[in-house]
Amino acid sequence: MSDRPAPTTTLDTKFFWDGLAADRLLIQRCSGCAALRHPPRPMCPHCNSLAWQPIEACGRGYVHSFVQPRHPAWPWFEDGYIVALIDLEEGIRLVSNLCGVAPAEVTIGMPVEAFIERFDNGVSLHQFRPRREPAAGTR
Amino acid sequence: MSRSLRNRAAIAGIGQTEFSQASGRSELQLACEAVNAALDDAGLLPSAVDGLITFTMDSSEEVEVARNLGIPTLAVFARVPYGGGAACGAVMQAAMAVATGVANVVVCYRAFNERSGMRFGGTSMAGATALPAWLDVVAPFGLLTPAAWVALHARRYMHEYGVTNENFGRIAVVDRRHAATNPAAWFYERPITLEDHQRSRWIVEPVLRLLDCCQEIDGGVALVVTPPERARDLRQRPALIAAAAQGATADSEMMTSYYRDDITGLPEMGLVAKKLWAESGLTPADIQTAFLYDHFTPFVLVQLEELGFCARGEAKDFATIENLSLGGRLPINTSGGLLGEAYIHGMNGIAEAVRQIRGTSCNQVAHVEHVLVTAGTGVPTSGLILAQPV
Ligand SMILES: [Zn+2]
Secondary structure (H helix, E strand, O other), X not given: OOOOOOOOOOOOOXXXXXXXXXXXXXXXXXXXXXXXXXXXXXXXXXXXXXXXXXXXXXXXXXXXXXXXXXXXXXXXXXXXOEEEEEEEOOOOEEEEEEXXXXXXXXXXXXXXXXXXXXXXXXXXXXXXXXXXXXXXXXX | OOOOOXXXXXXXXXXXXXXXXXXXXXXXXXXXXXXXXXXXXXXXXHHHXXXXXXXXXXXXXXXXXXXXHOOOOOOEEEEEOOHXXXXXXXXXXXXXXXXXXXXXXXXXXXXXXXXXXXXXXOXXXXXXXXXXXXXXXXXXXXXXXXXXXXXXXXHHHHHHHOOOHHHHHHHHHHHHHHHOOOOOOOOOOOOOOHHXXXXXXXXXXXXEEHHHEOOOOEEEEEEEEEOHHHHHOOOOOOEEEEEEEEEOOOOOOOOOOOOOOOOOOOHHHHHHHHHHHHHHOOOHHHOOEEEOOOOEOHXXXXXXXXXXXXXXXXXXXXXXXXXXXXXXXXXXXXXXXXXXXXXXXXXXXXXXXHHHHHOOOOOOOOOOXXXXXXXXXXXXXXXXXXXXXX
């Protein structure tokens, strides 16, 4: 295990990081028009409502893009780590890491599932790993 | 009176410092040297200046530059945000000021010790006690450099359109070829081949190799903007501003606009392009040479598409070394670009566009009538079309 850079939370983003610390991946849902939004922000761009509730993400998603930053080296990351954009089934997109898979086996569109990892310095982050798709017609 | 900016301002002077890895001088001194050089080029005294415009990121205050140059009064001082996206925007703001009579002589400047001081691509963040809040949703996952931010967009672009890292490498080869014959360029007399590019190490796999990334540099560039009738009486042939535009679009972020359905395009540049063509009345066929912002190679391909030089997904076929080199269909970055000349946040590209209008480039394109310049990509950005004086 290791440390991770700690987010500098603001009044607008604190719920998201508090959620991860409580093992929950949260998405803002507008109370006015029910639109989901990420990253966190105070106002709904569709109806301008300031009211919202957090909902818990199902954690299922697909790889939209992925890369391996190689240089420079960072104290927080093992060489070869994978950064990915994940499309959640709810319809929002997240930056995260892909774990438990060889880079050569990752494909765009690959199904993944979220888990939450607590790092040594107390930072909790959402991470993703490959997910086995249920066969067509089953749930 | 015309409601458009078309041909209502001109770039009358350009100035720059040397481009180095360790200037040995303060950023303020570099800014003053560049502004002084641009005024000298135009044949103007500092007392003629009544406006100064720079980037929000620049460390040299307008009033400090004025105090050093001995500029007695300023009627306009402003800053343009979003890193290199500001470059042509600073000129647009200056053009608006002189076109409306708010000011008469506005100097735009950008100067920094980006190599010997704080490096954008460096590891200074590893020592930071707290991250800037806007990095919250990327930094904890290891997206810590501009290269990494760009790469997630470019990876998806490669996937959608069958583009390879070698396609990107051609931009580096073109830029370095042009830099090789520009004595002011950092990479003067140091061209590369596509094989050199393919042998360079990964910075972000499988998108960016070392030679796809511009390197930080120390230096400064300044540009003098005046009304065309004033420019006509000055020392140099004026470069008319045929069009100038800034653009931000829905869900624009600073380098991490990942939350749009399609992340393969540069909608900010698409908007700037639309405004430039509409204002100038020109089309891509009217452009003889262009400076396309090239901090990282992939977005040069995307810009060719957004600007209309080729259709979506076709830049990999259009962007051959032959097409983009001197003598080709659309020579780009004839000074060597940010990759080959220097990374002065796009301001050196505008200076090169002015030289192409004047006919004084080290890699002069024949019969130049119009030059297109773009500013930073992946951020809210800006663009210019410069033209011969009428
Ligand atoms: Zn709403």
